[in-house]
Amino acid sequence: MAGVDEAGRGPVIGPMIVAGVLVDDSSICILEQAGVTDSKRLTPQRRVKLFQCVLEVAKSVVFLEVSPSEIDEAVRSGVGLNELEACKMAEVVDRLQPDVAYLDATDPHPSKFEGRVRRYLACSTRLIAEHNADEKYVIVGAASIVAKVIRDVKVEELRAYGDVGSGYPHDPRTINFLRCWVREKGCLPPFTRQTWKTARRILDEVLQKKLV
The missing domain is CATH 1.10.10.460 (Ribonuclease hii. Domain 2)
Incomplete structure (x- = not known):
């Protein structure tokens, strides 16, 4: 299974990071025991520590850096941030190729967001999009940690x-x-x-x- 989440959707400075984590079902308990959860609930130091745990446990970790200029282009063209994010999440899922992928939905209607991601998806992965998925599912929490830690590194470079x-x-x-x-x-x-x-x-x- 895989979890997909983003970090940096709202900032005026720096990129948005969309990350995905793929694990065996049997590894979920390891992430749970380590305390993996929504990155917003964790201190920066704790996030970095759990980031290393995720890298050790995961079969694969993928992230995409969406630059400010790419975001601006999507907004100016009328595509919009929601559509751009759906496209990037689909790309992450396609690269991970899981049987099922849990997504943190940004649209007010999760089913609508799921359908939007599906339109860009090349693989036959089953999608489950929910609000606050990073709190509900450990695997999405893991993706949120990866996205946030990488976003923090990018901001630090600035x-x-x-x-x-x-x-x-x-x-x-x-x-x-x-x-x-x-x-x-x-x-x-x-x-x-x-x-x-x-x-x-x-x-x-x-x-x-x-x-x-």
Whole structure:
């Protein structure tokens, strides 16, 4: 069986990571005993430790990095983030080739999301999409840990440009970083999701002040 989840769907800075974990049914108990669960319930240190556990137990681990520019292209073209995520989840499932795959559904209607993923799927894997699947199923929790740890690594790499914070719109450090960048360079950083309202608002505000 496999679990698939994402990390970084909402940030204004950095990529979204879609990850999948494939295990034998008999290995689920090992992940349960180790404490694998939804990554949001874990401290960063605990996530890293469990990430190593998942790598040791899993038959296969796959992740896709979806860049800000790819997300922007999907938004501008009208494809949308939900459709892009469904496409990426299908790609992960196709690469893992499990008998059954549990998906963390982002659509308000899980059955609709499941159908959307199915349209992109080449293999005959049985799909089960549910809300909060990362809390309900250990295998999806494992995928959420992989996605989150890799996303954190990618954000850490961006700190070479300054204190980007968490990359989320509610983070004051992220907002301050973007404002300073735009004031200095007159544009948004290339690793920003430029279609996000937060990014557009900061760009407009800072450039407008320069004109006054």
